[in-house]
Amino acid sequence: MSKKIKALALFSGGLDSLLAMKLIIEQSIEVIGLYFDTGFGGKSEEKKQEYLQRIADKIGAKLQIVNIKDQFVQEILFDPKYGYGKNFNPCIDCHANMIRIAKALLPRYGAHFIISGEVVGQRPMSQRFDALKKVETLSSADGLILRPLSAKLLPITIPEQKGWVDREKLLDISGRSREKQMELAKKWGIEDYESPAGGCLLTDEHFSLKLKDHIAHDSFDTEDIDVLKWGRHFRLPQGAKLVVSRNKEENEKLKALSLSKYIPFALPLPGPLSLIHKKATQADKELAARIALTYSKADPKERYQVKIGDELYEVSPFESKKEAQEYFVR
Ligand code: SF4
Structure with a gap:
């Protein structure tokens, strides 16, 4: 019997990551959703984790929480190679960091490739075509990242080449319209999902101002994340x-x-x-x-x-x- 193909997914809790995972689960591939806990994912960690478990169960994925608070604060947050989005969100570097960690975790879970819910041209910073390329280069995971929602618009990846995934069943979504995602959510009965940024506080204007004020006066470590909330x-x-x-x-x-x-x-x-x-x-x-x-x-x-x-x-x-x-x- 051939070995079961497994994928690790970047799982923010937002609709796109859910749909990307579901598209791969539909191809009889086991999907483990990795939620990277930077500490900035929302005000209440318990509520967030309950939500993630419920929604992962709903689509038939496993959930794994990966605590990266210290590493994120020390290596990514204050010195992103590709800068920040509208607020304090270093999205390109943050995505690349998650992919890099997911790649390192592939052997631990016996998994073969990585899924991301990114959509070409959807959000201004991390999801333009060139930004996706930057993420890939920065994460050194060339060819191993599959973006099921936009796959047909992107170069063929290793999982498609090897026949683990049927490219024909993947999608060609691009741009900011959420119409196709809404249709899919309806088809699969996915209802109470979070906003696209998955509640990330770094995209919140007021939170970002507090963070800027903090670093102008004091050193920053993970204990400060909760204080700022x-x-x-x-x-x-x-x-x-x-x-x-x-x-x-x-x-x-x-x-x-x-x-x-x-x-x-x-x-x-x-x-x-x-x-x-x-x-x-x-x-x-x-x-x-x-x-x-x-x-x-x-x-x-x-x-x-x-x-x-x-x-x-x-x-x-x-x-x-x-x-x-x-x-x-x-
Ligand atoms: S929204 Fe937050 S968690 Fe998502 S990529 Fe940007 S910084 Fe990272």
Whole structure:
């Protein structure tokens, strides 16, 4: 009996990656969807993983989460060879990185080739024809990457040459229209899928601004990813970062983080949990206490004792949130 052909797929959770996987599964090939967890894939990792499992089950693929947070931050995020998209998204380098890792993982899973849901000319940066070529060169996976949605518009790949995949059953989709993808989704009953960027926070304008502000003031490591996801962010006059939660859910999220660079502090009355950078000066800490109080029910005419680490600050909230908002990261 001949050996079962297997493919590893770059699985973002977006519709294109799902359809690309399904097209290959339809050819009786086993598909393992690799979700590369950069830490920026969405606000809640648990919810994301539940979604990925559900949708992978739906199309009959296996799911494997690959944690690349440290490697992505150290090697890709701040020094992409091909620059950034509209926001802080280094898509060409990020794709090439995922393909490079997928290629290295082929032997571990006994897999033969790699699938990607990229579509020629669909998105401005990573999916133009020349960008696909750059991804291939950068990842050194020439010929092993099959893009089932646009395959008929692209040079023949090794899996097609070897007859593992029938090129005739692949597609020739190009451009930004999503019409053909929608038809296929309907045909296969794929309904609750994510947006094309798969919820990547690096494509979000506001998140990108917070990230830019962060690196202008501080070194960046993976602990900062979670801090950037939650709360209102302030940059105080002497350079410290302050985060003030917006609601009960964010209080819980911030409380659950394991932090080495920040001091969490609560208020002497019901209100938000806040984080201040450990290196903050006393002046910034005092201001942080005032700002945090401003987001509670504290009375501006009263003074309150706020404990930050071992230090006690006696302050009043601002009269209005507008004064606190002056320090917003924008
Ligand atoms: S959208 Fe995010 S995850 Fe997707 S390629 Fe771009 S940077 Fe990478």
